[in-house]
Amino acid sequence: MNSIVVNLSHKTYPIYIKRGLINEIGIEIAKIYTGKKVLIITDENVNKLYGKTVEISLKISGFNVDTIVLEPGEKSKSVDVLLNVYNDLLDFKVTRGDLIIALGGGVVGDLAGFAASTLLRGIPFVQIPTSLLAQVDSSIGGKVAVDLARGKNLIGSFYHPQAVFIDPNVLKTLSKTFLHDGLAEVIKYGAIKDIDLFLKLESLKDDDDVLANIDNIIYQCCNIKKDIVEIDEKDTGDRMMLNFGHTLGHSIEKYFNYEKYTHGEAVGIGMYSITRKSEELGLTEVGSAERIKKILIKYNLPYEVLGLDRDKILQAISLDKKNDKDTINIILLKKLGNAFIKNINSSLMNDYI
Known part of the structure; x- marks a missing residue:
């Protein structure tokens, strides 16, 4: 054990x-x-x-x-x-x-x-x-x-x-949908803290290969979270990095009344969207968003959703717990395996979705 x-x-x-x-x-x-x-x-x-x-x-x-x-x-x-x-x-x-x-x-x-x-x-x-x-x-x-x-x-x-x-x-006994749903969070851990985990997910052949390696994957993720929680139990610092992709992801879940996208699917869309934007702004190593897109596709996870009412999404984000008065903390990547927290004025959130 x-x-x-x-x-x-x-x-x-x-x-x-x-x-x-x-x-x-x-x-x-x-x-x-x-x-x-x-x-x-x-x-x-x-x-x-x-x-x-x-x-x-x-x-x-x-x-x-x-x-x-x-x-x-x-x-x-x-x-x-x-x-x-x-x-x-x-x-x-x-x-x-x-x-x-x-x-x-x-x-x-x-x-x-x-x-x-x-x-x-x-x-x-x-x-x-x-x-x-x-x-x-x-x-x-x-x-x-x-x-x-x-x-x-x-x-x-x-x-x-x-x-x-x-x-x-x-x-x-999990359906493929919910196996992939969980893999979105595994991808998140690799993206924010463990490039070797991300590379491992890129190298695995299929779902059977994932399940054959799942014990070590679970252990790696739990160990990353344990280390972060010990440093920042109450989510005021480094623990916020675990929210990579979640600000937009939670808003997408709510937008569709929790009926169209699973949590992991919505987070996957959030990870790709914000990384694509942060690349355009020169904050993230070029090519990071494309690799996130490819790994989402590999595990049958969506990477974008078209036709969203941006005003409704921004309104949902305005209720996000990461808001503090007129600012919000968002999680971006310097490069895959290396995340950071950026505090921005809430009015600039439109630039990141």
């Missing part, structure tokens, strides 16, 4: 990566939790595939288990669904001594984590991410949130799990 330890000033927690780990989850939870009640939050798709496996493993290890099942998709990451989850947890008589398990992708992890961070002023939780995007990114670092109609992740907090359990085998 590969393991990484996230060391923060106030908390330390492990990330475990092992094939078949989901079948041993009861044994692993018993190592970090001495209570008896476990409450699983998952979605319908993941529950059909892994719900019983996790429940049985926990029960064999002596835990009492209840499960809350959500509808899949970004629309479940809403305040209305959050209120229902609060009520379900209270119906199960949850206490601050119990444990919540987020079993699913990024939506489940964000929603369950935010519920855990706020109900009863904080209930311990663990992450069992089942999508590539969640395994390499959203399950790590303590960002939990729900969406508002006016934008993504506008209600959120920093609340770290007790542990993250990653089983690469579960990715075999």
Whole structure:
């Protein structure tokens, strides 16, 4: 089993990566939790595939288990669904001594984590991410949130799990769409911090080759994020670089009401768009945008969207959390593998999309 330890000033927690780990989850939870009640939050798709496996493993290890099942998709990451989850947890008589398990992708992890961070002023939780995007990114670092109609992740907090359990085998049941969705975040890590990772993605032949190398890919991404989070837990400095492609990406997701593009697809469009613009402005090594475009095409990810209403996109960006009064921090590349934060006047954002 590969393991990484996230060391923060106030908390330390492990990330475990092992094939078949989901079948041993009861044994692993018993190592970090001495209570008896476990409450699983998952979605319908993941529950059909892994719900019983996790429940049985926990029960064999002596835990009492209840499960809350959500509808899949970004629309479940809403305040209305959050209120229902609060009520379900209270119906199960949850206490601050119990444990919540987020079993699913990024939506489940964000929603369950935010519920855990706020109900009863904080209930311990663990992450069992089942999508590539969640395994390499959203399950790590303590960002939990729900969406508002006016934008993504506008209600959120920093609340770290007790542990993250990653089983690469579960990715075999992912559709190609969501495998590629997660690869967009892997591409991001290579683009901002690890040129060797980017080169590796360029060299892999196909999806089967990706899955054959996925353990190391997940480890590399988790290690990059761990290092960044330890330096800047609250997203005031270097951690902002993890938002490369996300400012425009989040706006595109909202523009299409979270129905046309997955998160990774939208981020891919954002990465290419802002890099093409920053090249034109002389801020990024020439050729970087073309390589991003080619790798997005290779993994069946879009690199552009035509016919957007720029005013609506700019309006959505104006609500971005990275705004500070009249300025916004955007993430650009000096060259592939080397990102930097640029603070610009918000009125200049039109030049970068």
